[in-house]
Amino acid sequence: MFNKSKSIFFQEGELDPVGAVVEENKLLLESVLSSFNWRVGQKMDYGMLLNFGPESKQTELKYTCSLTRLSNDAEGNFVFELNRTSAVYIDEILPDLIADKLAFEVGKVFYPLHLMVDPSGELRGIANTNQIQSRWPGVKDALRSYFQGDFFEEYLQKMEKLMLHEHNIFSAINRTDWFIRVFFQPFYKLYPAQNIARRQFFPNLPTLSMQYQLIENMMPELNHFGAIELIQQGLLEQDADYGIICSGRSEAHYIFHPQTRILLAANGYWESKVEGNQVLVGLRMFYLPEEDGDFVFDYNKKNNTTAQADLGTGSLNKQKDEKSTWAKLFNL
Template structure:
């Protein structure tokens, strides 16, 4: 004889609406079915009683929630965490940078992300460039671009420390980078000459030699910011919450703040991937003029109460492997309405194993 009901364990923060959404039924259905079998003390009225720990549900539903692999598997409650694997994940990365109405440049390169160990600070990942950077599908040819490629290449392989929320918080191999820079610098002076080259090297050296300055510089790396973003968090019983995202849409200053609605889909998509989306608008305390002038602080916004607020949008979509919650692809588009409107698109996609 089939069971009359199954039970659903109620978690902290659950509401009648959130549980019904998780079960794929209406709140009225959840309430009505439970009340058939519950004691008088456990009857549901407007919402779940505060003391209620077990909900009676239709016989077929809990089996589906528990066993159906089409549902996202959270680590605990509604919290999503990544599960590092000791394997190099190779990605293709493409940036599209637009200013005004004109699409200016596309940049492409390949990069690998490898979990190498866990220490007292967090998880250590190695980031390595697998190719040169191609600008509009061509290798760098101008001397300035060649120098920039050599200097930025000094950082890789880069070892970064990532906390359990998936945010990178530290550089683990800074001493190695400093030693590597000495060799790169020597090679630059053997290949290039001129006062401006010496000035460029001197300015670059300031950031590479100082760990905090290097961290600040890397905070403008679009791949690192997008890949190690705020996606491994608590999504609440409704699978959606409001989050604050910062993105370096304007170079050489503090990233611009956006308020977004962040959501994880309860069901895996048709390819068996976890879907996470972020969508919102600028919410920065700096004015449009402050950002035009590349200010880190809201000077104009504080001096002039009627100063024009900055406007812009942020959209991102992540697709994660359902087994380890690591990123398989991501699509990000960020805009800022300045005198010359800025728009940045970031596409990251896992490359097939050869």
């Protein structure tokens, strides 16, 4: 699927952003992705596109979000604030089924979400659990004004149990959020010539104990656009720990800023077959620079205004053509 000798994101002639620094075929000094240089207070905006479900009936989901670097916690973990900056569109429309509407409205209780991340880039916990729990009574009361019925009451009971314990909140977010699971991986490390497999959970798997065996390769050269590229391939096989029959594979391509090491884009797919049930997930995530920003220097600007995205039918493609060269890479 991926050509390791040439980036699938940055094809010749496709991009020429104003102010970009092109460093074609520049050799990396060593196969190390050092920890990101993300200034406190700096905000980055991202677009997300997910296609998931069985191969015969895929559902599309898309939205925009922002990540802001906060001060480190007492243990030295990086802390980031995650916010949704648009509605969530399902198959090009706002949620119209009761279950989808309810899930979307309930989900608002988690934002802003403060994430604790270790120097390797791996998620370690939620820093503002108390705030989330304190927001829940108000959200619950608001929901009662326009939802009712047995399904609604059962949903509320499940949320009540979830909100009781910090571990439950962290586990729910850690198991279900694709942006978080893809963005916050232990990317920042040495990549030796002899690959060492690591295990990683992704939300298409039914339990946290089920994980892909991943092999990762960092490209030895910056691509022609001056970005760092990482190829990740995974295999899901029968394991005595799982206790069930399963198989699957994954392949993902990640793009990092050459100076700040911040993840700018991801494009991948995850396939799993568990007890005969097949699920395919395709994901495209991309950085949305400010309207007059560029690839290299946008990070250093003092004022970073959120890219406003209308995710309605057909509008994402039009607006991102004007505002973001990154969106063009994904044919959105």
